[in-house]
Amino acid sequence: MGRYFRRKLLIYGLTFVIAVSINFAVPRLMPGDPVARMLTRNSVANVESSEAMRGYFNELFGLDVPLWQQYFNYWGALFRGDLGVSVFAFPSPVATVVADALPYTLALLLPSILLSWFVGNALGAMAARNKLLDNGALPIGYVLTAVPYMWLAILLAWVGGIILGWFPVAGGYSFALTPAFTWTFIVDLVHHWFLPFLSLFVVALGGWAIGMRNLVIYELESDYSNYLQALGAPNRLVRRYAFRNAVLPQITGLALQLGVVVGGALVTEVVFAYPGLGSLLLNAISSQDFFLLQGILLFIVIGVLVFNFLADVVYVLVDPRTRLGLEGGQS
Amino acid sequence: MTLEVADLQVHYRTLKGDVRALDGVSFSLADGEIVGLAGESGCGKTTLGKSLIRLDGRMRHVGGTAVLDGDELPIGDDKAMNARRWKEVSIIPQYSMSALNPTRKIGKMIAELLRARGKSYREFKDELVRRLELVGLTEKVLDNYPIELSGGMKQRVVMVLSTLLDPSLLIADEVTSALDVTNQRAVAETLVRFRDMGFVKSMIVVTHDLSLVYQIADTIMVMYAGRIVEKAPAETIIKSPKHPYTRALIGALPEVGLEYGDERLQSIPGKPPHLLNPPTGCRFRARCPLASEECEAEPPTVTVEAGHEVSCWKAN
Amino acid sequence: MSAEVVLQTERIGRRHEHLYFALRNPKVAIGLAIVLALLLLGLFGPFFLSDSPNEYVGPKSEAPSGEYWFGTTYFGQDVFTQFVHGLRSSYLVGTLGGGISFVIGLAVGFTAGYRGGMVDEVLNMITNVVLVLPALAVLIVISSYLEVRGVVSQAVIIGIFSWPWVARAVRAQTFTLANRDYVDLARLTGKRSWQIIVREIMPNMASYLLMSMILLFGGAILFAAMLDFIGLGPANAVSLGTMMQQSMAWSSLHLGMWWWFVPPGLAITLIVGALYITNVGLDEVFNPKLREM
Numbered sequence: 001m002g003r004y005f006r007r008k009l010l011i012y013g014l015t016f017v018i019a020v021s022i023n024f025a026v027p028r029l030m031p032g033d034p035v036a037r038m039l040t041r042n043s044v045a046n047v048e049s050s051e052a053m054r055g056y057f058n059e060l061f062g063l064d065v066p067l068w069q070q071y072f073n074y075w076g077a078l079f080r081g082d083l084g085v086s087v088f089a090f091p092s093p094v095a096t097v098v099a100d101a102l103p104y105t106l107a108l109l110l111p112s113i114l115l116s117w118f119v120g121n122a123l124g125a126m127a128a129r130n131k132l133l134d135n136g137a138l139p140i141g142y143v144l145t146a147v148p149y150m151w152l153a154i155l156l157a158w159v160g161g162i163i164l165g166w167f168p169v170a171g172g173y174s175f176a177l178t179p180a181f182t183w184t185f186i187v188d189l190v191h192h193w194f195l196p197f198l199s200l201f202v203v204a205l206g207g208w209a210i211g212m213r214n215l216v217i218y219e220l221e222s223d224y225s226n227y228l229q230a231l232g233a234p235n236r237l238v239r240r241y242a243f244r245n246a247v248l249p250q251i252t253g254l255a256l257q258l259g260v261v262v263g264g265a266l267v268t269e270v271v272f273a274y275p276g277l278g279s280l281l282l283n284a285i286s287s288q289d290f291f292l293l294q295g296i297l298l299f300i301v302i303g304v305l306v307f308n309f310l311a312d313v314v315y316v317l318v319d320p321r322t323r324l325g326l327e328g329g330q331s
Numbered sequence: 332m333t334l335e336v337a338d339l340q341v342h343y344r345t346l347k348g349d350v351r352a353l354d355g356v357s358f359s360l361a362d363g364e365i366v367g368l369a370g371e372s373g374c375g376k377t378t379l380g381k382s383l384i385r386l387d388g389r390m391r392h393v394g395g396t397a398v399l400d401g402d403e404l405p406i407g408d409d410k411a412m413n414a415r416r417w418k419e420v421s422i423i424p425q426y427s428m429s430a431l432n433p434t435r436k437i438g439k440m441i442a443e444l445l446r447a448r449g450k451s452y453r454e455f456k457d458e459l460v461r462r463l464e465l466v467g468l469t470e471k472v473l474d475n476y477p478i479e480l481s482g483g484m485k486q487r488v489v490m491v492l493s494t495l496l497d498p499s500l501l502i503a504d505e506v507t508s509a510l511d512v513t514n515q516r517a518v519a520e521t522l523v524r525f526r527d528m529g530f531v532k533s534m535i536v537v538t539h540d541l542s543l544v545y546q547i548a549d550t551i552m553v554m555y556a557g558r559i560v561e562k563a564p565a566e567t568i569i570k571s572p573k574h575p576y577t578r579a580l581i582g583a584l585p586e587v588g589l590e591y592g593d594e595r596l597q598s599i600p601g602k603p604p605h606l607l608n609p610p611t612g613c614r615f616r617a618r619c620p621l622a623s624e625e626c627e628a629e630p631p632t633v634t635v636e637a638g639h640e641v642s643c644w645k646a647n
Numbered sequence: 648m649s650a651e652v653v654l655q656t657e658r659i660g661r662r663h664e665h666l667y668f669a670l671r672n673p674k675v676a677i678g679l680a681i682v683l684a685l686l687l688l689g690l691f692g693p694f695f696l697s698d699s700p701n702e703y704v705g706p707k708s709e710a711p712s713g714e715y716w717f718g719t720t721y722f723g724q725d726v727f728t729q730f731v732h733g734l735r736s737s738y739l740v741g742t743l744g745g746g747i748s749f750v751i752g753l754a755v756g757f758t759a760g761y762r763g764g765m766v767d768e769v770l771n772m773i774t775n776v777v778l779v780l781p782a783l784a785v786l787i788v789i790s791s792y793l794e795v796r797g798v799v800s801q802a803v804i805i806g807i808f809s810w811p812w813v814a815r816a817v818r819a820q821t822f823t824l825a826n827r828d829y830v831d832l833a834r835l836t837g838k839r840s841w842q843i844i845v846r847e848i849m850p851n852m853a854s855y856l857l858m859s860m861i862l863l864f865g866g867a868i869l870f871a872a873m874l875d876f877i878g879l880g881p882a883n884a885v886s887l888g889t890m891m892q893q894s895m896a897w898s899s900l901h902l903g904m905w906w907w908f909v910p911p912g913l914a915i916t917l918i919v920g921a922l923y924i925t926n927v928g929l930d931e932v933f934n935p936k937l938r939e940m
């Protein structure tokens with residue numbers, strides 16, 4: 001078990017270092033010096049912010065120091081929580097801008113990921129033992145996994161927001177309201193939250209259901225299921241075992257799918273102009289705000305790694321094989 | 332008479348049509364008898380074993396009957412069979428190494444299984460432990476997950492579990508093929524001991540390894556392409572086989588105890604026919620050195636002496 | 648238990664049998680038909696339509712009609728022409744991006760699985776790292792720095808970040824296959840490693856490789872569409888993703904111009920969905936255990 005976690009932590013640590021290094025390297029290695037481009041463009045458009053940017057840039061990335069020193073400076077700044085200053089939201093520091101948007105994204109992501117996982121697994125397990133349900137659910141499941149996240153979001157916004165007019169199609173809350181801990185505001189918040197949540201939930205649902213269906217069928221055909229049945233075990237017991245064992249790979253899958261779902265959340269937010277990281281990202285791109293862009297990437301990477309680690313912990317708790325440290329689970 | 336099988340036909344349904352894996356199998360098994368079932372791989376041994384306890388989704392009971400202790404087994408009726416499984420018919424499957432749920436402690440799994448069959452774990456616990464000790468395991472294995480045990484240990488757990496309810500008939504399918512020679516002998520001896528101690532009344536030991544089954548079986552049946560071609564006391568099968576196929580098997584039999592039966596069988600030229608469209612007449616015809624025109628007709632089953640039956644035109 | 652059975656069913660002339668069942672499998676047939684139909688439309692459509700899909704050719708914001716099959720955009724561009732060109736870029740990105748990740752995944756997986764030891768440790772570590780990296784976020788950062796964005800450069804960066812799961816699976820399969828008798832035999836006869844991999848190991852997982860390729864193709868299309876939608880699409884080309892992006896940018900939702908955003912998303916869903924369905928069908932064909940009635 002110790003080995004299992006050590007290995008995982010090593011991978012996550014490396015991933016973090018590599019993500020940071022990509023962040024560091026990309027602006028410097030890209031042809032045409034994009035940072036300089038950004039600074040020049042900004043000096044025309046926004047003199048004030050450009051000055052600050054240039055100062056920041058020179059202080060930390062000073063082109064006159066050797067590359068390795070720039071690299072260490074970069075890490076140093078990172079550990080001080082200094083991700084630079086946002087051009088788009090000048091003069092807020094990137095860390096603040098991202099931290100402000102983060103709750104919205106989490107509010108979309110966490111419920112949709114967890115709910116789609118639970119509901120999808122339940123549906124899949126049901127489909128695995130019911131031919132009729134299977135024939136209906138399977139094609140729907142495949143269509144859902146094939147739908148691009150933003151397209152379903154657009155369709156939902158169109159139907160639920162424009163045609164039916166039941167839900168707002170843009171923003172995290174009404175412009176008329178100011179954020180406050182009041183009943184009206186919370187209802188409004190949920191009202192705005194619902195469609196983007198639903199969109200993410202529905203797209204992810206299909207994949208979980210299909211995965212679970214296949215896994216349960218596989219488990220039901222496995223040797224231990226056959227043996228139990230040969231000894232006259234009632235279907236109830238056989239299914240209980242099959243379901244329990246089929247869930248295990250789905251836990252690993254939850255961690256592995258995360259990157260994709262986060263991507264889905266980003267584009268879904270763009271569709272609904274939902275004030276999370278996705279919308280921020282769009283703004284960062286259109287105003288060529290590279291520091292902000294990189295800050296968002298770092299937050300996402302950290303979030304994904306933390307979530308992966310949590311999934312590992314859960315996995316160890318439910319699978320005796322990893323716990324025993326023999327035949328170590330998937331690494 | 333413990334078991335009476337008459338003209339049993341079981342097919343596998345495939346896209347290409349029915350594979351006639353059992354095509355008219357008849358035999359009987361006396362109280363306390365251990366019968367060995369031998370033949371090349373693919374001849375239908377596993378199918379025969381499974382037919383007597385549980386058909387899988389692709390198998391279809393086409394005809395014939397099996398009567399156990401005077402009561403017909405409802406072979407095609409999965410629900411009705413359930414009551415008879417484990418208590419009356421039981422199996423040690425070919426895949427013993429992976430037969431235990433990997434994520435349940437062995438004791439807990441057995442308890443849940445017993446409870447699901449309406450039995451109390453507590454009542455059986457002492458007997459279970461006694462039998463585990465009999466095969467050289469300790470009570471401690473009940474607290475282990477399957478991966479904590481070696482292959483041989485898992486095999487023994489399955490043997491004890493399968494026979495826990497003292498079934499009349501036990502099917503042991505290739506129980507030794509995955510083991511090394513020492514373990515093979517130990518397992519074979521355990522099977523005999525289980526019979527002697529009354530844990531099981533009679534037994535069908537499926538194997539492609541004639542030399543092993545010869546050591547423990549009272550009677551040996553030789554199967555070829557979905558049919559039984561010869562049945563006789565073990566001595567007789569080895570010493571004076573009548574069917575050309577059996578003779579080829581024996582002739583190809585090297586020193587006792589070699590591992591893989593199939594390799595020797597390659598010394599019989601040719602391959603067994605595919606069971607999608609089995610040939611008419613004697614199915615061994617294409618490979619038989621004695622084949623002649625009459626073999627194009629179905630060979631009769633002749634009793635050459637008491638307890639020795641052969642399906643071949645040239646049996647006498 | 649089933650290994651034995653599989654071997655025996657396999658013995659009856661495998662290759663032809665697979666083709667026979669593949670073409671007879673309704674899932675494979677329907678899936679391939681959809682994919683091919685849209686491919687043909689994307690390949691040959693542009694020859695019959697305008698070469699410049701962004702041209703303002705008609706009245707603004709027109710609903711679909713006999714003349715403009717999918718209507719026109721806010722600016723009066725022909726949506727059908729854009730759609731057909733978009734199909735073309737989608738297939739191009741799928742082929743290139745999927746192809747690149749397939750090649751990387753194969754190379755890494757085979758090397759790790761065949762060599763084992765230290766090489767495997769390192770490659771496996773790299774694979775796992777790329778696997779947990781949130782690909783879309785990384786792709787966004789990289790593409791936003793690109794000065795000129797084109798379909799090809801997009802396909803390349805997609806390919807570079809989507810190979811890990813193929814590598815993992817190929818590695819696992821190579822491990823088991825590399826210890827089989829016939830591989831040992833080949834090794835004894837002094838064949839080179841790559842010859843053994845290509846001749847002895849690859850054919851034995853051909854079905855798996857084919858199915859991975861299909862999934863990578865679909866995955867690359869989805870990735871590209873997401874990038875395009877965020878505004879990181881090719882600068883001078885039309886893609887299904889940029890169509891959706893444009894339609895959103897110019898309030899087609901509020902204007903009720905559904906003909907602008909429905910076709911591109913629908914096409915992606917159809918292509919990727921049809922690929923998945925094909926895969927399920929192929930699985931049934933290659934895996935006789937599933938070949939039930």
Ligand SMILES: Nc1ncnc2c1ncn2[C@@H]1O[C@H](COP(=O)(O)OP(=O)(O)O)[C@@H](O)[C@H]1O
Pocket residue numbers: 343344345350352370371372373374375376377378379389606652655656
């Ligand atoms: N699931 C299946 N589908 C189709 N044919 C099968 C299946 N299982 C077994 N068979 C066929 O039935 C015949 C008998 O198989 P089996 O009983 O497993 O043989 P044995 O145990 O003697 O090796 C073989 O020809 C095999 O090809």
Ligand code: SF4
Pocket residue numbers: 574575576613614615616617619620621622623626630642643644645
């Ligand atoms: S019946 Fe004829 S072909 Fe068949 S085994 Fe006897 S001699 Fe050979």
Ligand SMILES: [Mg+2]
Pocket residue numbers: 373376377378425505
């Ligand atoms: Mg068998």
